[in-house]
Amino acid sequence: MAFGNKKDKSAGRLAISQSEQGGATVVKLGGEVDLNVSPVLRDHLKSLVQEQRKVVVLDMSDVPYIDSSGVATLVECLQGVSRYGGVLRLAALGDRTRSVFEISRLDSVFAMRPTVEEAIKG
């Protein structure tokens, strides 16, 4: 996958698009992240871990809903990225989506930023 390229794919009701911005790999998700689509998201994020992307930003601004299977997928990605010294940041979570991380007590485990731009900066 070349830097600067943008690729899009959709999995069921989840749209995944990826771009390179400011040295970060920005993955924009669109749709509900549930048991039905989590396996496809997992495969996508797994490929980023295998490529050892240094900075991965997940743009959650168009994710109205995430369940525990989605959260588990992100935990797996976080652990994978951390193993080689990379970072994963979540950006632009809505109230409901953020609440799932809070109830799971994972809001302190993930780096969360209000915007994609801030997530890219650090």
Place this chain on the structure above:
Amino acid sequence: MPSDPAAMTFVRVLVEKAAALCGFDDKQIGGIVLAVDEACTNIIRHQYENRHDERIDIAVIADEADGRLRFIIRDYGPTREADDFRGRDLADVRPGGLGLHLIRQIMDTVEYSPADGGGMQLELAKGVPAGVEGQ
């Protein structure tokens, strides 16, 4: 509903509507939707071992006298002891095992019991916000 994850969008819409009619605020509605969704996906994954052609029954009860929004969720999988349904320790940060913890955090009542004729029944309930009448 069928034990198909693709059907969960439909369930979430119905639960959201029921919770909104009962006067819960947006954050509470999101939580209730999540709790029912997690209960159903737990059934799909563990009671039906990801078979998508089994049956899940969901009853929604909003009783003004009771003052609670209740969901009775029944499956036709194995009958288990209620103690088999336990969440994991959250201090152990790892993928998986979060669903039941989320349900218990969100709902006031979470009660598993063997269903008549086999399978399990789960009752979830949450008190309707004070001052909401006529639901």
